[in-house]
Amino acid sequence: MPELPEVETIRNSLADRLQGRKIMGVQMLNCSIVKAPDSALEFEKIIIGKSIEYLSRRGKYLLVYLTQNYVLVIHLRMTGRLIYTGKQKELAKHTHIVLDFDNGYQLRFIDVRRFGTIHLLSVNELDGIGGLASLGPEPLGKDFDERYLGKKLKGKTRGIKQLLLDQKIIAGLGNIYADEVLFDAAILPTRPGSSLNSEEVSRLYNSIVRVIKEAIDHRGTSFKDYVDGSGLQGKHQEHLMVYQKNGQLCMRCSSVIKKERIAGRSSHFCSTCQK
């Protein structure tokens, strides 16, 4: 479940190590992960010999910029991992793609459920990835503010939780942080977007920024699968208020935290202090 804070932590943990590395070879153990170019042969032909210039992130997408205006776009979906390690280390089960570098190290893409994706494109083809092109603003970017959020919620019949998960509205929130943000803002996940008054929109905005910042500071939430590029776990699971806390007492009002299916997702909330 890598969401924005986890992908940002992965980017941070890999950036220094990958910068300047030359790709000497690639092992494509499961080609179905690679969505572009069409053939494995073409992927190999393009990527071998390129060097890594820098790593960037947009929403939950990791962008690895290469020489000659190429870019590797990686999405980990639910169980994807990227691990930087020496080539002598034995390959983990479900390792699908391995990049070999000029220093004997490798970048390995591991994904139990194989939902993750890799695109190799030239920079001017980036908008060909629909999910990336249609992303809403970064929650910590300057084009995300109360006015924007209010405008996006206006007239929406969908529940606020569903709206927070919509990557076209805001980039990077997933199920964990949507629940945590709504608890922080003391708003019920089922409230229609249009029902929020301006004071609630303001609270929601501040909670989104605060929760995401704190999670990045804690290097992400390691609930099940997530680790950073060095295999290290995050620490934010120690700071969660509602996610997977059903049956436990609310930190704010001591009522019992509930878990219900909302908009097809498990949702955790306090029905006493969230209104």
Next chain:
DNA sequence: AATTGTACCTGTCAGC
């Protein structure tokens, strides 16, 4: 146009 449902995968765990 906006919204809802389902497919994509595999591992884990509860219940029988």
Next chain:
DNA sequence: TGCTGACAGGTACAAT
């Protein structure tokens, strides 16, 4: 013990 079914969750796409 071993089987079955529910569940985990991000996104694309089909259906309404």
